[in-house]
Amino acid sequence: xxxxxxxxxxxxxxxxxxxxxxxxxxxxxxxxxxxxxxxxxxxxxxxxxxxxxxxxxxxxxxxxxxxxxxxxxxxxxxxxxxxxxxxxxxxxxxxxxxxxxxxxxxxxxxxxxxxxxxxxxxxxxxxxxxxxxxxxxxxxxxxxxxxxxxxxxxxxxxxxxxxxxxxxxxxxxxxxxxxxxxxxxxxxxxxxxxxxxxxxxxxxxx
Numbered sequence: 445x446x447x448x449x450x451x452x453x454x455x456x457x458x459x460x461x462x463x464x465x466x467x468x469x470x471x472x473x474x475x476x477x478x479x480x481x482x483x484x485x486x487x488x489x490x491x492x493x494x495x496x497x498x499x500x501x502x503x504x505x506x507x508x509x510x511x512x513x514x515x516x517x518x519x520x521x522x523x524x525x526x527x528x529x530x531x532x533x534x535x536x537x538x539x540x541x542x543x544x545x546x547x548x549x550x551x552x553x554x555x556x557x558x559x560x561x562x563x564x565x566x567x568x569x570x571x572x573x574x575x576x577x578x579x580x581x582x583x584x585x586x587x588x589x590x591x592x593x594x595x596x597x598x599x600x601x602x603x604x605x606x607x608x609x610x611x612x613x614x615x616x617x618x619x620x621x622x623x624x625x626x627x628x629x630x631x632x633x634x635x636x637x638x639x640x641x642x643x644x645x646x647x648x649x650x
Contacts, residue, residue, distance in 0.1 A: 467503025
């Protein structure tokens with residue numbers, strides 16, 4: 445039986461729970477054929493089925509990212525979607541597999557950056573996380589991407605500073621630690637007490 449019958453749209457429902465349940469089930473059973481069917485239907489002509497499959501793939505990735513890494517090219521293509529939800533869900537999926545597919549993502553870094561610059565807060569937040577993980581994978585990637593990450597940390601809204609700092613930390617090394625600290629120090633007074641505590645926690649191991 446096709447797994448599409450288990451999608452929210454296949455059950456005549458408008459909530460996300462059937463898609464999340466299906467994603468967890470496919471991850472738990474490691475149903476490669478079922479996951480492949482979901483991935484193929486990311487491109488279904490019915491927008492409701494597309495959206496459902498986006499949700500299922502994301503849930504699989506949250507539970508077993510190795511089961512969705514083969515679809516990195518699909519997620520990269522989806523960053524150019526005209527539908528904002530599809531863009532940010534694709535970026536979440538990329539953030540979940542970035543450590544597994546750094547080369548493919550690095551080669552498409554301009555596509556990610558374009559999506560981040562015109563996308564939602566969710567797209568930007570997960571784009572930072574994705575690029576930081578890629579930067580941490582290889583020194584060549586770090587040298588290329590870290591200046592961009594640092595610029596985002598320096599210019600983002602104050603409430604995003606702790607989250608960006610936490611995401612970028614994985615790409616910090618002895619060569620760029622001073623620059624990382626300097627940006628956070630300059631922004632420290634803009635932050636609330638709770639935000640400052642989060643930043644202090646990030647800085648402790650640097």
